[in-house]
Amino acid sequence: MEEVRVLEIKQSVFANNEAQANRLRQALKEKGIYLLNLMSSPGSGKTTTLTRVAERLRDSLRIGVMEADIDSDVDARAMAAAGVKTIQLHTGGMCHLDAAMTRQGLDGLEPDSLDLVVLENVGNLVCPAEFDTGAVKNAMILSVPEGHDKPLKYPLMFQVCDVVLINKIDVLAYFDFDMQACAEYIHMRNPNAQIFPISAKTGEGIEAFTDWLQTEIRQWKGESV
Amino acid sequence: MEEVRVLEIKQSVFANNEAQANRLRQALKEKGIYLLNLMSSPGSGKTTTLTRVAERLRDSLRIGVMEADIDSDVDARAMAAAGVKTIQLHTGGMCHLDAAMTRQGLDGLEPDSLDLVVLENVGNLVCPAEFDTGAVKNAMILSVPEGHDKPLKYPLMFQVCDVVLINKIDVLAYFDFDMQACAEYIHMRNPNAQIFPISAKTGEGIEAFTDWLQTEIRQWKGESV
Numbered sequence: 001m002e003e004v005r006v007l008e009i010k011q012s013v014f015a016n017n018e019a020q021a022n023r024l025r026q027a028l029k030e031k032g033i034y035l036l037n038l039m040s041s042p043g044s045g046k047t048t049t050l051t052r053v054a055e056r057l058r059d060s061l062r063i064g065v066m067e068a069d070i071d072s073d074v075d076a077r078a079m080a081a082a083g084v085k086t087i088q089l090h091t092g093g094m095c096h097l098d099a100a101m102t103r104q105g106l107d108g109l110e111p112d113s114l115d116l117v118v119l120e121n122v123g124n125l126v127c128p129a130e131f132d133t134g135a136v137k138n139a140m141i142l143s144v145p146e147g148h149d150k151p152l153k154y155p156l157m158f159q160v161c162d163v164v165l166i167n168k169i170d171v172l173a174y175f176d177f178d179m180q181a182c183a184e185y186i187h188m189r190n191p192n193a194q195i196f197p198i199s200a201k202t203g204e205g206i207e208a209f210t211d212w213l214q215t216e217i218r219q220w221k222g223e224s225v
Numbered sequence: 226m227e228e229v230r231v232l233e234i235k236q237s238v239f240a241n242n243e244a245q246a247n248r249l250r251q252a253l254k255e256k257g258i259y260l261l262n263l264m265s266s267p268g269s270g271k272t273t274t275l276t277r278v279a280e281r282l283r284d285s286l287r288i289g290v291m292e293a294d295i296d297s298d299v300d301a302r303a304m305a306a307a308g309v310k311t312i313q314l315h316t317g318g319m320c321h322l323d324a325a326m327t328r329q330g331l332d333g334l335e336p337d338s339l340d341l342v343v344l345e346n347v348g349n350l351v352c353p354a355e356f357d358t359g360a361v362k363n364a365m366i367l368s369v370p371e372g373h374d375k376p377l378k379y380p381l382m383f384q385v386c387d388v389v390l391i392n393k394i395d396v397l398a399y400f401d402f403d404m405q406a407c408a409e410y411i412h413m414r415n416p417n418a419q420i421f422p423i424s425a426k427t428g429e430g431i432e433a434f435t436d437w438l439q440t441e442i443r444q445w446k447g448e449s450v
Contacts, residue, residue: 043371
């Protein structure tokens with residue numbers, strides 16, 4: 001099991017987050033590193049999903065994960081156990097990461113030998129949506145127990161996400177979750193959003209998402225798809 | 226069914242939120258109105274729980290609910306259907322309510338004839354915990370699908386809450402949720418926190434919470450318990 005490093009992130013001093021984000025994205029492009037920003041509510045299954053993704057991709061891609069949390073290192077321990085390069089980012093009380101904070105995390109992770117880095121953002125459907133982290137794409141997980149009305153209540157989160165993973169479909173039978181209505185609400189916010197129903201617990205649906213991710217990474221690196 | 230009013234909340238201009246909160250609490254005390262601040266992650270069941278609470282208490286108490294959301298009025302419609310006085314607060318993009326914003330909501334609700342007002346805060350385990358709203362007590366809902374480790378990851382939320390409702394116990398069998406570990410983690414953050422396991426769906430456990438709430442309200446109004 002790899003060691004878990006904990007990095008205390010400092011509040012950002014840059015006024016222009018957009019410029020910082022574009023600069024970071026450019027630097028990642030030059031190095032051929034694909035950064036995915038993964039957001040969700042607390043407890044929707046980000047870490048379990050990433051563990052499944054790592055299982056499928058770790059033989060073909062070099063993967064790193066940055067686990068942002070206000071406190072604790074339980075997620076970083078889980079990811080390290082899954083055999084990926086991991087760093088735990090402590091945000092103090094902060095509710096989101098911006099581009100400069102993401103760069104601090106990347107500097108700590110030392111990603112130069114990596115193909116894919118996932119930023120597991122703070123569990124929050126509001127604030128993280130407001131800040132471009134410098135990631136190539138934004139993804140979010142909505143879990144079945146949260147309900148299909150979330151795109152109505154948290155519009156910006158669904159607007160900025162290129163991918164929505166609908167997790168915990170293994171418990172669909174026990175909740176009043178309308179998958180079709182949910183897809184409609186998501187596309188109301190972002191008509192281009194890709195939707196992948198998954199169960200991180202059973203592994204169902206993960207392959208469709210990792211197929212999408214592998215194509216994305218190849219395109220980002222300029223390889224023929 | 227009562228009509229749903231929607232109020233657009235303006236960003237607060239007061240630097241000293243603590244003083245505003247204490248002033249609001251004092252005004253509520255003088256009028257004998259008990260304000261409960263209810264917080265949680267998105268989709269943990271705040272509205273369904275409040276519907277159950279209203280069913281049990283509406284014959285003995287005059288109840289009002291302020292539904293804070295970034296957008297939509299689905300929660301306010303649900304509460305109005307449950308027969309309580311309701312106002313929908315739109316926060317724009319804001320991730321929390323402070324005391325001055327809560328006061329705007331109360332002014333819109335016109336609570337003078339009410340015994341209990343519940344503020345359903347924005348679904349978010351981070352930012353709402355940082356702001357005293359002027360409520361008499363803070364309560365939060367943690368739902369079983371979110372996992373028992375949340376008090377480790379969102380320390381301030383559990384520290385500031387007097388009451389933790391553990392919701393969706395009807396699906397305990399389908400999730401790896403350790404109730405005893407969860408209670409230990411909660412008490413690590415706040416040794417005085419009252420914990421009520423409930424199912425808003427089936428109604429299980431709601432009575433213990435409403436009993437607690439009725440005692441609280443009597444004490445606040447200076448009635449003999």
